[in-house]
Amino acid sequence: MPVPEIKEIDFRQHVSQNGKQIMWFLGAGASRSSGLPTATDLTWDLKRRYYCAQENQDVVAHDVSNRSIQARIQAYMDSRDFPPLWDPGEYSFYFELLFGKDHAAQQKYLNTALATEKISSTIGHRALAALLHLGLARVIFTTNFDEVVESAYASIAGKNLTTFHLEGSYAALEALNAERFPFYAKVHGDFRYQTIKNLTDDLIHNDREIQKCLVAAAARFGMVVSGYSGRDGNVMAMFREAIAQNNSFPYGLYWTVTRISRVEKPVCELMDYAHSKGVKGGIVETGTFDEMLVKIWRLVAGKNPDIDAKVRSATASQVRIPLPPAGTTYPILRMNALRIAGFPRTCGAIDYVGALDVGQLKSVLFEKQPPCSVCYTDRILFWGCGRELAKIYEPDRVKSISSFEIDDFVCAINASTYFKSMVEQSVATALVADKPLLPRKRSKTWYAIIDHEEADSDALKPLREVLSWKDRDGTVRNGIVDGRVPGLKDVYWAEAVSLKVEERNGQLWLLLQPDIWISPNKMREEATDFLYKKRIRRYNKQAFEILSAWIQIFLGGVGKGDASVVAYKGTEHPAEFQISMRSAFSKRSD
Template structure:
């Protein structure tokens, strides 16, 4: 419930509708938790008073809290664990249960289990809450077990305990029953947080008796590391008192119940009742295909295996913090060829050390050795490697890198005016295979519209099954003039168009060349696609020594980004036969 309370407070304070958030989405959970860490509306996370404070903040009036609980309980049904617990009570295996819950699910589970037994063998529990604590006293005095005692009250009662002030003091009769039972039996705590100071104080008082918890004490939690300090201190006191104490780690109540039911001998009727109520398993056995893998069909991926990538970059410390875009602007102003990623007062860089120091002189940079790069763990490192890979692919090739926040790409550069014959032949030779498979010019102007276009590829660097791959997706880039970009764009969006990290202009006002672009690719089927993928793979991996370098620095000048890319694209064969492969068309 505390998650729901926090969500309601978050929406109230930020003037949001609860329909606008999803409390099951980890993104929203993180936002809500971050909000409460920045404010003092509630006690700190995992504070013993957090739940009570949140409940009272959302529902200040007792009648509203009762209504909330009543509504929540009306939707509940006994879970597998509660069915097991109810069967243990009905089967005479559990004498006394204390709960801080208001719902009647335990009683309902016991009642369902009892209906399966002959009347003479039924164990009907006495249910006692705050308004009926005398029942608990009678059970204690007369040993009239089983007993279900509700320490915080029953949802049907007027007196229920939720808030900090209500939980400060435990009902004296209920406290007496809890203490006396703790002197007669061992006790298992399941899913109890230990937030209630009054309950913990009553349990601690048992330790002054001659034989507290004679059959031991077991505290079941999802993780021992998540126990509250009050619980940890209590368990240490229990241990010092000579009581057998243990912390049992179990993910859920249902899992604990499943373990218990394996070792407890229940009547056949109750055992079948419990097992029929088991939730469907998430993991089920399946028959693994045993037929030999087929040689065909074969799926070719537009992806290249990255056999090796840079493991370190130059580390520089700064006198003042900066951002990656700001650092790149300084490098660009000084015409310094380098690739950088900033993190506060540190920079990771590929490039000539002295040139970078001069370009960033206004930030007070100093060389500080190297920094390890792990793209699988650090986002800034993955971004640096991504930038370096795109830059490396464009070096000594007629390709222009387009580095964008939404994704990097390479496009074929168009011939410049006055380009000499030698460079023209060099360009034609490198692009010959690509031009042959496209069977059309690789750059030019869109018919009718006249917008310049170039063929290119979107690039993506990602790790799959522990191996790094560079995916490339061929596409046709169309350069839209500024007038087309501005049409249909609001004043706010116009302010963003100067930002190099914003999405392509067609996302704002449509793509005027979209129909032409779709028609250009519509008639390219598997055979043409395979040839295009092959040609791009050849172009991107064609090096003299098998290494793809971003900057080709002289030895000792700095740290270069050096990649080793496989010339062979990824392939996949079917693991088993499927009738789809036998189709005629």
Template structure:
């Protein structure tokens, strides 16, 4: 298993002995300097070739759009011009297909590389070269960013301290051989040539035969130094073969191989194979995860000393820090302002439910159907071949008789880890809050709600009076009727709340959000819609156009903080029910026999949030 390091971890190792490492730069190392990466050039080549073959205008195709990328890949998957995406030869094949002649390829490269400006990372690398901390750099890039950056840093130090780096391309490889033979450091070896070189290595045939002399220089350097690879994917077979051959030398890569990449999971198989072979040969190997070359350079510059003039030169181009340290508030917290939350704490809730063993596996939906068919009062959830339930044992046995149900003690509930337990308690809480009060539960897959019951025309005067008494605080909070019909439509409406069972700050809460429920005709709610999906009233339930959406919006538009505070307080007082806040989902009677009820105890005091510190904003009105 290849070890993975972070940028700072690598920096600690590198800064102890920087002179023992050669560097290898790929196209990714020049990305921050404005030079197209190999991947972006592949996209551009494939786009141009696609437009040529399909006769589509270049202006109509965005190569960075994933949809266009899929379309282009699908197009070439049925043709022979290009290999499959991510094939190591993809870049070379695409380049040769769009620019068949060496002269055209040289012109293309020249136009791409002359737009770049040395980045922060190039300045760091140049400073290390000028101070002779790095002996040699190998690169497959055609740009002159390293040379330009090193020339600038050389001019900042006295003449006798300048590095005067030697640059060798494939058409003057003897320079690199001489530097290596005479230990004349530092030098830069351009394995694929310079954009001004007569010879460039881009196509499959060109890359297959790496220049023998340059290959020998790379191998010899690997016998003397460790290697830091940055921005290189490992696509070139010739380069990877040269690195693999270097492993056969005695004491190869004495400083180790450190392969820098954005993510360890993104390295190509050829890279993994090289690192594994190196590790088997006793070479220290590691993958260094660093998002960009600039970030890696920042880690290095923070751990190494440079002459002040070079440090200033480097820091001038350092990217602006996104995260900055800020002093923590020192003043004491204020008691006000505070925010009232529409949530009441659940002081206690069921820890166990009745366990029912059955002879087959059924879903929770099927379990509810069995309960409904048996006209039993129960709340159930399926757990494979078991049912967790609240209700009378007799009614539960009657409901699950078709599947061989039998009572098997109790089952522990862990809603924080078991979704079925959370769903069971959520259902039970909704039923418990509405049980025995003028409230109706609306259980939906997208979230449950409780609405005010408008009553029936046949209700007795005593029942009507009792309902009004229980809803008196809520009616005062709304200052409008709690139920009625939508003017112009005739649809019945009722005020209600969406209910959620949430665990926040290590405790359970009954969160609620007021809304206005409107009973839409089934034809307008959607023909054939199931009971679980036919509710267009709550925002989280919306699936179709709601004909009374504007009416609902207008009904709530005029309610400001004071009105909202009254409404939240009204529901907070109504939901817990009795003075002790105990609500039960089943309310088992004494003559019901044994069973398991779902008992919750709710607090009528809502959650409040106050500032943890003082702030000038809170002083704006002189309070």
């Protein structure tokens, strides 16, 4: 019997009309837009950590969203007969592999990965919290560790949401029977209250009291499942137990997914079983959790304006704040920004037959490291060597390589983060070209760092001079710009500066932030004390001089005028930028 696919509009209307009789079940996917990782994300992170530790690789350089890196790491795991990709036991296996039975270490890892301060409340969670507050939804179950729902409810209702976890699990069924709504129950329990419950040994003996509550609720409510993959056999068995009751889910069972094509086999089997038992509902393609809840919230009639404003608190609106008149008096406040006075008017473009596979393109760029910066839209835009790029990515599908005119450079940066990323990479490449510096990237930020092999170069003299110091006898010692980190084996440091491009008031600015680079970057946390001691005495005067030294190294001087820097010189599409040698400043207003 085929699993019915429900039209989204029919689903939304059903939920809006019967919200009080429908409970929610949230998986990790519902919290992903809040910036918190799913179980799959954590599994890949654990794999990456193990691989990098065993192979002495830099964790930061291995972005597991890149398919090529995923394939490399998975091949390494397969060579050791570890669980195959997507095996239900992967999550537990890699936790055991890295932490063993050290529950404190497990908890510390998850505390960091799922820290409350990382939560960024989304409109989906605020909308669901508002439904709870208004009595239009009454019960939520979840497999999640995070506190996204609790935080959203507190922001909407101004009070705490009743939550049942391990130590209060016995009370969940009591709350249901006494109709003390709304409440929120964590099926796996919360790792903050006992050992981590998302490990297989624990899942088998999961908290039956909260499961009993869900099974009992299934005889009274319908249910919407969102953000849950269905890979956990323990939870799916609980669903089957609920379905097996007489007259289960009287208001329907709806399994929402971002795309029908991505439904897991266990979900299809469960929904097929529910259908065979006469349970109404089916699988619904709703887009993301946020998209679904926004559409449901729009159907709520007579919304309290104050609650609606809280739900839509992130809604953008245009404002005009007049700038104060330019200051004319001292003191002068120096900024760490240089105006980008000139930029390329064209870039290269490669048109392909058919659509681009962005994931595959990113993998190729990571593996081959061609001499170019790339932006992908319906075509590939680039600065650098287009012929080299065309050779390494789908050469048989290349339709043409041409020049592309950039109509409004500043507008393009504001409109596309992909284009901005290409600009920042090109600026970083241009600034370090032909200098004893190396471009490096941490997270989404580019850095220029001292090349250890050329730390004594004359080009770095301005930086060594401002970092010099006097001994007690008055002898001046040359500043040191790189070295080993004391107490850490094979860990090195080097002077560095972060490079960001920002638009303000219609102009582009290069932001410089002097820093210390740690190699390998995965050891940065262990070098925290060293970094603190290294920077603690860099007061205003020396910080001022260090910024000037970097400007002199990059541009050849400090003061009036613009300097030209070029990325990918000698290629068919170089990127040339004119950058002011005078940093931005502000005078006091009268």
